[in-house]
Every structure is written in structure tokens, then in C-alpha cells.
Amino acid sequence: xxxxxxKPSRDIxxxxxxxxIQCQVDSQVTMMFWYRQQPGQSLTLIATANQGSEATYExxxxxxxxxxxxxxxxxxxxxVSNMSPEDSSIYLCSGVKDRAxxxxxxxxxxxxxx
Amino acid sequence: xxxxxEDPQALSIQEGxxxxxxxSYKTSINNLQWYRQNSGRGLVHLILIRSNERxxxxxxxxxxxxxxxxxxxxxxxxxxAADTASYFCATVETGANNLFFGTGTRLTVIx
Numbered sequence: 001x002x003x004x005x006x007k008p009s010r011d012i013x014x015x016x017x018x019x020x021i022q023c024q025v026d027s028q029v030t031m032m033f034w035y036r037q038q039p040g041q042s043l044t045l046i047a048t049a050n051q052g053s054e055a056t057y058e059x060x061x062x063x064x065x066x067x068x069x070x071x072x073x074x075x076x077x078x079x080v081s082n083m084s085p086e087d088s089s090i091y092l093c094s095g096v097k098d099r100a101x102x103x104x105x106x107x108x109x110x111x112x113x114x
Numbered sequence: 115x116x117x118x119x120e121d122p123q124a125l126s127i128q129e130g131x132x133x134x135x136x137x138s139y140k141t142s143i144n145n146l147q148w149y150r151q152n153s154g155r156g157l158v159h160l161i162l163i164r165s166n167e168r169x170x171x172x173x174x175x176x177x178x179x180x181x182x183x184x185x186x187x188x189x190x191x192x193x194x195a196a197d198t199a200s201y202f203c204a205t206v207e208t209g210a211n212n213l214f215f216g217t218g219t220r221l222t223v224i225x
Contacts, residue, residue, distance in 0.1 A: 004156075031211055042202060043157075043215040092156060094213075100144045100206045103213055107156040 002027050002095050004106035012112045013083055020079045021091055021109045028073040029095030033103070034066070037090040049076040049093075083113045118203055118216035126222040133190045135219040137203030138183075144206045146179055146186050147213065151200045160188075160201075165208075195225045 003026040013019050023032065032049040047055040047068055055068035070076040080087050090110050094103040118139040127133050139146070145164045149157040163170045163179045163186070170177045176189040190197055200220050204213040 033212055042218050043204075043213075045212055045214070048212060094157075096211065099211045102147065102159050102162055104159065105149075105157040 002029055002097065002104040004093060004095055004104055006091075006093060006106040006109050008109060009107065010110040010112075012114065014114055015084055017083055018079055018081045019083065019111065020077050021093075023076045023078070023093035023106055025074045025095045025104075027097075029097055029104075030073075030099060031096045032070060032076045033094045033096075034068060034076070034078045035092045035094065037092060037108070039089070043092065046078070046091075049078075080111065083111075085113045087111065088113045118205060118214065120201075120203060120216040120219045122219060123217070124220040124222070126224065127193055129193060129195055129223055129225050131193055133193050133197070133221055133223070135188045135201055135203075135221070137186045137188070137216050139186075139203075139205045139214075139216070140184065141205070142208040143181070144208050144210070146177075147204045147206070148175075148177060148186075148188050149202045149204060149215075151202065151218075153199075157202070190221075193221075193223045195223050197221060198223045 005024050007022045034046040035043040037043045045058050046061045047057040049070040051070045067079045090108040092108045094105045096103045120137050147162045148160040151157050161172050174191045179186045200218045202218045203216040
């Protein structure tokens with residue numbers, strides 16, 4: 001298994017600013033992912049964080065808006081850039097040790113943009 | 115959209131009763147997983163069933179998978195108030211590694 005922590009757990013931000021969310025895993029994982037969960041909705045995959053290379057983004061998400069880093073096998077960051085109220089969501093990271101197997105999720109970062 | 119559908123969207127039962135949630139998906143899958151989420155917090159993995167499996171048990175949980183109908187069900191037996199949460203199915207498509215989540219079922223167990 002893997003234990004994942006995220007920082008910050010929540011934040012209130014002003015429109016036009018950026019926030020970087022950190023995701024730390026207590027052991028090496030093969031793959032890491034970032035999801036968004038809008039209020040009352042299910043999870044939508046933003047991107048796969050690739051170690052040492054550019055993230056792979058899903059349709060509707062772009063690097064300029066959601067830059068992602070993954071410098072090693074246990075850490076990743078997601079930045080929400082030039083925020084607007086529509087970016088108010090919970091952002092969750094996850095990791096998987098074996099491809100296509102169980103994903104372990106962080107507790108999420110609850111973001112409110114005013 | 116690759117997102118699966120779950121029904122019911124919301125389910126309210128008395129403690130001790132069984133709860134059944136259904137999930138339908140659209141593509142060929144490697145496996146299907148069920149997760150629980152309490153009050154907008156992180157997700158907890160419950161069970162994984164592979165495409166060549168038809169039924170799996172874990173404690174009070176029973177999951178079935180019908181790949182011909184592209185559907186799965188999650189049964190929670192002898193429910194408890196602590197089971198109150200949102201339950202999501204998620205699929206891993208054949209050849210992929212990431213999860214696509216269903217719409218979720220909000221379960222309320224009344225003490």
C-alpha cells in the first residue's frame with residue numbers, strides 16, 4: 001500500500017492568482033495522477049504526472065493552466081494558474097505501484113476561488 | 115464521455131439492511147474498482163475485480179462483474195451507520211493505466 005499526503009489541505013484564493021499543491025507518497029509509486037472533483041460531482045482525471053518529463057493531459061486540460069511536476073518517484077506538484085471561481089474544486093492526487101492496479105489517494109486539497 | 119453511470123444516485127436504508135449499487139461502463143476494461151469517499155475527503159479503495167472474474171467478496175462487500183453487459187454491482191450486507199458515504203465505481207480500460215470514475219452513489223444508512 002501507499003500513504004499519500006497533500007499540502008495544503010484547503011485554501012481560499014483570489015481570482016487571478018496561482019496555487020501550487022504538493023503531493024507526497026511514503027513509498028515509491030510507478031505512476032501518479034491528478035484529479036479534480038467539482039462540488040457534488042465525480043472525479044475527473046486532469047493528467048498523468050510523468051517522472052522527469054512533461055505530464056500527459058486529458059482532453060480539456062492544458063499545461064499552461066495546470067502545470068505539473070514530478071521530479072522523483074514519491075513527489076509531484078500541481079499548479080492551478082490564473083484562477084477563476086470555476087476552479088473551485090477538490091484536487092486529489094493518487095499513486096499506483098503496479099500499472100492498472102489499485103490507486104491510493106491523498107486526502108485532497110479543497111480550493112475556493114473568490 | 116468515458117465516464118460510467120451509477121444508479122441509484124442516492125440510496126437511503128435502515129441499519130442492518132443490504133445496500134446494492136450498480137455501475138455501467140462503456141469500454142473494454144482491464145479491471146473495475148470500487149471506492150468510498152466520506153464527505154468530500156480522499157477516496158478509500160474497497161475492492162478490485164478483474165475482467166476475467168465474475169464475483170468477488172471482501173468482508174461485507176460482494177462485487178459482481180458482467181462484461182457482456184458492461185455492468186457491475188456492489189452489495190454491502192448488514193449495513194452500518196458508518197457505511198454512510200459516497201461510493202464510486204472506476205474502470206481501467208484495456209491497455210490503459212488510469213481510472214475513469216462513475217457518477218457515484220450517495221448512501222445514507224439510518225441508525
